[in-house]
Amino acid sequence: MTVAGSSRGAPDFARTATDYASHRAGFPSELLDRLAARGIARPGGRVADLGTGTGSLARLFAQHGCEVTAVDLAAPLLEQARRLDLEAGVEIDYRQARAEETGLPGDSFDVVSAGQCWHWFDRPAATREVARLLVDGGAVVIAHFDWLPMRGNVLAATQKIILRYTPPGASAHGPWRFSRGIGLYPQWLVDLQSGGFAGIETFSFDVEVFYPHQAWVGRVRASAPVAATLDDEQVRACSNELAALLAEAFPEDPLRIPHRVWAVTARAPS
Numbered sequence: 001m002t003v004a005g006s007s008r009g010a011p012d013f014a015r016t017a018t019d020y021a022s023h024r025a026g027f028p029s030e031l032l033d034r035l036a037a038r039g040i041a042r043p044g045g046r047v048a049d050l051g052t053g054t055g056s057l058a059r060l061f062a063q064h065g066c067e068v069t070a071v072d073l074a075a076p077l078l079e080q081a082r083r084l085d086l087e088a089g090v091e092i093d094y095r096q097a098r099a100e101e102t103g104l105p106g107d108s109f110d111v112v113s114a115g116q117c118w119h120w121f122d123r124p125a126a127t128r129e130v131a132r133l134l135v136d137g138g139a140v141v142i143a144h145f146d147w148l149p150m151r152g153n154v155l156a157a158t159q160k161i162i163l164r165y166t167p168p169g170a171s172a173h174g175p176w177r178f179s180r181g182i183g184l185y186p187q188w189l190v191d192l193q194s195g196g197f198a199g200i201e202t203f204s205f206d207v208e209v210f211y212p213h214q215a216w217v218g219r220v221r222a223s224a225p226v227a228a229t230l231d232d233e234q235v236r237a238c239s240n241e242l243a244a245l246l247a248e249a250f251p252e253d254p255l256r257i258p259h260r261v262w263a264v265t266a267r268a269p270s
Contacts, residue, residue: 011228014074021080022215024222026056027115027145028207031261032064038201038265040139041066045110048133050099050126051117055081055092057143061113062090069104071097100125106132113141118188127195134268140197143263146183148206154250155257158220158242165238166225183260196269204262210254213246 035041043065049058052070054077062068062085070092072078078094085092097103099114099121112130114121130140149155189200211219217239221227227235246255 011224012074014076015227018080021054021077021084022218024054024056024219026054027060027143028261029060029063030205030207031057031143031263032060034203034205035141035263035265036064040111040141040265042110046108047111047113048102048104048109050102050112050114050130051120052081052094052115053077053117054084055094056145057113057115058092059085059088059090061111062092063088066111069093069095069109071095071099071102071104073098100129102129102133104133107135109133110135110138111141112138113143115143116145118142118185118191123188123191124194127191127197131195131197131269136268136270138268140192140266140268141263142185142188142192143261144183144185145259145261146181148183148258148260150258153258154216154246154255157245157249158216161238161241161245162220162223162225165230165234183262185262185264188264192264192266197266198269199267200264201266202262202264204260206258206260209257209259211257212254213243216246216255216257217243 032041041047041061041064045066047058047061047066047068049055049061049068049070052058052072053074055070058068058070058081070081072094073096075096078096081092081094095103099117112133114126118126134140147155149159184204189202192200220242221235221239226238230238
């Protein structure tokens with residue numbers, strides 16, 4: 001997901017488009033199964049996906065029979081999304097636009113979603129835009145798919161390397177504000193409550209994603225504090241250090257990378 005309407009100095013995910021599409025695991029299909037069980041993502045439903053990036057969440061909705069329009073600021077990411085759609089056999093209407101000001105018609109969507117990107121938005125403005133886009137009783141979905149660093153695992157070791165290359169004050173968002181996260185975002189509930197949304201619910205589940213060593217290096221390179229922030233020389237140094245660490249300390253190949261899926265859903269204000 002690109003930084004759609006983010007603050008100045010935020011990472012530029014357009015620089016990571018190829019790695020993002022090749023190495024970053026998309027949301028698991030179980031997320032849409034759980035949403036469908038809640039009456040969200042019905043076949044034929046109209047979905048607007050904000051900050052779509054390479055279309056990971058948008059594509060899942062399309063595969064469930066939804067009519068999807070997706071927006072993002074970064075044209076290179078949208079190009080990759082269209083390529084991945086061809087491989088998946090789905091069609092999505094992509095628009096280059098800000099999440100806070102999509103230009104899409106109001107009162108026109110049954111679902112508005114945001115996957116792995118809400119933290120980059122002007123959240124009050126994005127909340128208002130979501131409310132504008134939704135039909136009466138429509139649903140918003142804010143979802144995340146985060147790796148889980150634990151003491152001694154490859155993620156904790158990976159993050160130590162990343163943090164060495166991420167100087168304090170490198171961006172308006174600090175060196176890497178999600179390095180100690182646990183994949184839960186209760187603050188988004190406050191955003192929705194403040195915006196007048198009702199029926200707020202959350203759910204989460206954990207999964208493992210298998211990454212060959214080379215793919216894990218690419219996945220880390222595609223993350224916000226690396227290729228989206230550092231210069232080319234620093235990116236190469238960080239990637240080389242990570243590859244050496246994997247060969248020495250984590251020889252299992254592929255790696256088993258624990259992830260957490262977390263989502264909040266709510267209904268549009270009347």
